[in-house]
Amino acid sequence: MKYLDLHKYLKGMKKQVLLLNQDNSPLNIITIGKAFKLLSRDKVYGDETSAECYEVVSVSKIVKIPKVLILKYYVKLPYKKAAASRKNILRRDSYCCQYCGTTLHNDNATIDHITPRCKGGSSSWINMVTSCKKCNLFKGSKTLKEAKMELKNKPKEPSYGFLFESMLITFRKQKNA
């Protein structure tokens, strides 16, 4: 398998690698494909002798990719606001319907706009909550008042640290799987 083929192959894998800054502080969770790219460009290092490695078997050799990589240079993090993406909203709300309190999974959770988009509601942290399909359907394009519904928690923008922590938890879960 040539370099390019291997890279293409890794790109399709969902395995994750923890990327640390030069000072060992956690920076990001990256895909194994990106990890391989950084390794082959000599931008990171990791302990390839440790048991904490992914082993990718190609035609001619076994490629070891450490589950934790450290950058060879220091990256100064700009203040970054976490995106109000579906995934992040679900994480903030702990996959809990903010109307009835039901615990949801990724495939049955929906995102509800508190003030409906058709009434000028924005797609922001404070206007979006996790909702089960039933509550979302019931609320429809009504406002909270019109639907006579109440929120379990007042939605707010989480800190970057909170989101990073939940990323790490997901990573640990995958690692232990």
Ligand SMILES: [Zn+2]
């Ligand atoms: Zn619900």
